[in-house]
Amino acid sequence: MRTVNVQLGERSYPIYIGEGLLQQAGSYLEKHQLSKQSPLLIVTDEKVADPYLGILEQSLTASGFKVVTAIVGSGETSKSLSVFEAVMTKAIEGGLDRKSAVIALGGGVVGDLAGFVAGTYMRGIRFVQMPTTVLAHDSSVGGKVAINHPLAKNMIGVFHQPELVLYDLSTLKTLPAREVYAGLAEMVKHGLIWDREFAYWCLEHAEELKSVDMQAMGYGLEKGCSIKAAVVSKDERENDLRAILNLGHTIGHAIEAVAGYGEIIHGEAISIGMVGSALIGEALGAEPGLVDTTREMLQSLGLPTVLPEHLSVDRIMTAMMHDKKFLEGQMTFVVPLEIGKVEINRNVDYDLVRRTVELLKKEV
Amino acid sequence: MRTVNVQLGERSYPIYIGEGLLQQAGSYLEKHQLSKQSPLLIVTDEKVADPYLGILEQSLTASGFKVVTAIVGSGETSKSLSVFEAVMTKAIEGGLDRKSAVIALGGGVVGDLAGFVAGTYMRGIRFVQMPTTVLAHDSSVGGKVAINHPLAKNMIGVFHQPELVLYDLSTLKTLPAREVYAGLAEMVKHGLIWDREFAYWCLEHAEELKSVDMQAMGYGLEKGCSIKAAVVSKDERENDLRAILNLGHTIGHAIEAVAGYGEIIHGEAISIGMVGSALIGEALGAEPGLVDTTREMLQSLGLPTVLPEHLSVDRIMTAMMHDKKFLEGQMTFVVPLEIGKVEINRNVDYDLVRRTVELLKKEV
Numbered sequence: 001m002r003t004v005n006v007q008l009g010e011r012s013y014p015i016y017i018g019e020g021l022l023q024q025a026g027s028y029l030e031k032h033q034l035s036k037q038s039p040l041l042i043v044t045d046e047k048v049a050d051p052y053l054g055i056l057e058q059s060l061t062a063s064g065f066k067v068v069t070a071i072v073g074s075g076e077t078s079k080s081l082s083v084f085e086a087v088m089t090k091a092i093e094g095g096l097d098r099k100s101a102v103i104a105l106g107g108g109v110v111g112d113l114a115g116f117v118a119g120t121y122m123r124g125i126r127f128v129q130m131p132t133t134v135l136a137h138d139s140s141v142g143g144k145v146a147i148n149h150p151l152a153k154n155m156i157g158v159f160h161q162p163e164l165v166l167y168d169l170s171t172l173k174t175l176p177a178r179e180v181y182a183g184l185a186e187m188v189k190h191g192l193i194w195d196r197e198f199a200y201w202c203l204e205h206a207e208e209l210k211s212v213d214m215q216a217m218g219y220g221l222e223k224g225c226s227i228k229a230a231v232v233s234k235d236e237r238e239n240d241l242r243a244i245l246n247l248g249h250t251i252g253h254a255i256e257a258v259a260g261y262g263e264i265i266h267g268e269a270i271s272i273g274m275v276g277s278a279l280i281g282e283a284l285g286a287e288p289g290l291v292d293t294t295r296e297m298l299q300s301l302g303l304p305t306v307l308p309e310h311l312s313v314d315r316i317m318t319a320m321m322h323d324k325k326f327l328e329g330q331m332t333f334v335v336p337l338e339i340g341k342v343e344i345n346r347n348v349d350y351d352l353v354r355r356t357v358e359l360l361k362k363e364v
Numbered sequence: 365m366r367t368v369n370v371q372l373g374e375r376s377y378p379i380y381i382g383e384g385l386l387q388q389a390g391s392y393l394e395k396h397q398l399s400k401q402s403p404l405l406i407v408t409d410e411k412v413a414d415p416y417l418g419i420l421e422q423s424l425t426a427s428g429f430k431v432v433t434a435i436v437g438s439g440e441t442s443k444s445l446s447v448f449e450a451v452m453t454k455a456i457e458g459g460l461d462r463k464s465a466v467i468a469l470g471g472g473v474v475g476d477l478a479g480f481v482a483g484t485y486m487r488g489i490r491f492v493q494m495p496t497t498v499l500a501h502d503s504s505v506g507g508k509v510a511i512n513h514p515l516a517k518n519m520i521g522v523f524h525q526p527e528l529v530l531y532d533l534s535t536l537k538t539l540p541a542r543e544v545y546a547g548l549a550e551m552v553k554h555g556l557i558w559d560r561e562f563a564y565w566c567l568e569h570a571e572e573l574k575s576v577d578m579q580a581m582g583y584g585l586e587k588g589c590s591i592k593a594a595v596v597s598k599d600e601r602e603n604d605l606r607a608i609l610n611l612g613h614t615i616g617h618a619i620e621a622v623a624g625y626g627e628i629i630h631g632e633a634i635s636i637g638m639v640g641s642a643l644i645g646e647a648l649g650a651e652p653g654l655v656d657t658t659r660e661m662l663q664s665l666g667l668p669t670v671l672p673e674h675l676s677v678d679r680i681m682t683a684m685m686h687d688k689k690f691l692e693g694q695m696t697f698v699v700p701l702e703i704g705k706v707e708i709n710r711n712v713d714y715d716l717v718r719r720t721v722e723l724l725k726k727e728v
Contacts, residue, residue, distance in 0.1 A: 085445055085513070092515045120484070123510060123521040146487060149449070151456045157487040158522055 002222045006141055006229040008236055011161040015140065015225050017218055021168040022055045022130065026063025032164050034126065035099040039066040041091050043114035044105040045074035048132050052171060056105055056130070068094030072113065074106075075262075079113055079147045081156070087117050101126035101163065107133035108266075112154070115145025119160030127162045132171040134183025135267055137221045140165045141228040142245075143236070159237060167221060172212050181302035182267025184209055187220050188297055189274060190227040193244045196340025198223050199297060206300035244342050247334040248273030251357065254319035258311050264304075271303035272360060279356045280348060281336035293339055295364065307360035316357050366586045370505055370593040372600055375525040379504065379589050381582055385532040386419045386494065390427025396528050398490065399463040403430040405455050407478035408469040409438040412496050416535060420469055420494070432458030436477065438470075439626075443477055443511045445520070451481050465490035465527065471497035476518070479509025483524030491526045496535040498547025499631060501585045504529045505592040506609075507600070523601060531585060536576050545666035546631025548573055551584050552661055553638060554591040557608045560704025562587050563661060570664035608706050611698040612637030615721065618683035622675055628668075635667035636724060643720045644712060645700035657703055659728065671724035680721050 104114035118127035146157025191199030208216035252273030468478035510521025555563030572580035616637030
């Protein structure tokens, strides 16, 4: 069992990473002194509920906890105000009080939705994350929770840190390969922004990671969470430093928006976006070979590095403009200097970004 | 001009109280370094908009601020998820960003709604309160903001402190008398829980307060805000001490619920509730004459002290049970010991509460 401590003063919390942790959920929640009088609300989605909800409920009730459940549809559409209201109804009808906690059992969508419920029910109650995807190692650190407004993603949210994160590696074994690889994009991103050695470790252990080897995956998630925790500890509310976590995300979000959500999934889009960032970095004088190494790392993890031909460069540029980070022809980007080191550059030229997006269509 | 400083560490903020402050809003916002690049969203209701929105907008635009407005219906129904979503839409369409602020121009409903928008838009942006009722002196201190769920009031919310509160006394001159008196209930409550001298001051200056004399009202609001600020500073997130602010509210909420919201307004209900608390206090050995003095103070401020005959004691008791503070026949109450001093009593007997509610029907 591995533990990462996220240091945030009185809001600090541990991330427990290991196999079979869902079966032991009851004792972990006991250890963290969650109330047995006040009901717990488990929020999960229909895909996760089938294999794992029973295991979790059994462990919790065996330890004497009272449990209420809310099962939502899987996918981004559950981050809506109407699903939020429905989960709130479950919480009220289930009798949750100020000493209750909300448990997110699932991936990023469930974590975001359940976290926003926990952050706003009676002005905030306790929150526990139990991620079941590789990608969720990223969202389980940092306390950013949100739902979508019809006009914009993640527009309605709060910062709400969990009491603990229980990361049961066993749940990752049944993930589709494509989702595993997409999650590895965020893992290697943590190496690319902060830890050269870890980025190369991901490359060297790519096959083990892709096949969800418990040892490699455990270490990779531990490192990924640790790096994110280090960044977040220094900048909890995203004033400046925390922005480096967005490496590849400006181009990536635009690709997702233009391709239509789901066509290219988040991890794939930011993989292509990180190649774009590397191209911008090299154009601005980063270490030689940066682009090739970045591509090699991403490809080894089963990730795409080329922008599909049918996606219009114009539309991607327009989507980026809507991101509102352009100011007078200049754009803020996370730009790599070398593998493991980036800087925030607020003066990236529009034309350079456009040329970069064009270059992303070229197979190398 | 009077200033109350609410001490909450890095979330501290001032409350400015005086006449004609709306006309000077632009310079106050400048002084607090709100952004002139990022639009401000003014949330107000249809009743307040007519006399005051123009004055505020003019002051802000004259100082170079960009302004977007959202006018909601007046009354509790605007604290719904659908109105919340509509205000969020205004914010997004108006181009609010992380450096924007939301301004609440109005009473408690507008403050609660706008505060929850500010607390959740892009995970929290700045918030400015401009109260236009006497009652809002209470809600403008403490950072509790919330909207209603169809099943329960104030169930969805956060703690979100304002940057500043601008309390323009001139807006109180046009309030209906009944609303002024209801607001005075919360004012004298602050004396009853914390400051004997101030409670007696309210009694002595009742006529000036009722007629909205600027001098008396300014002092009363300053004291009321100061006392609430002192309590909140010691217990920002309502762990224990802060509960004393609920004097009269347990019975009061039940009266509101049974009478139907609007029939007996909040300040009136807690006035009757505070007489109830005094009766419980005397039964448990508080200073002699406590009930008579409490009644005299409330009556002098134009407030009811007798429960209307048609309201069923059974239904009031049931409504209190739903408040979920009963535990095994015992109830938690804020109980007066003397004028200006209360305690939290977690063992108030059910039968004593019932007898008290019955007694509240008796004219004295």
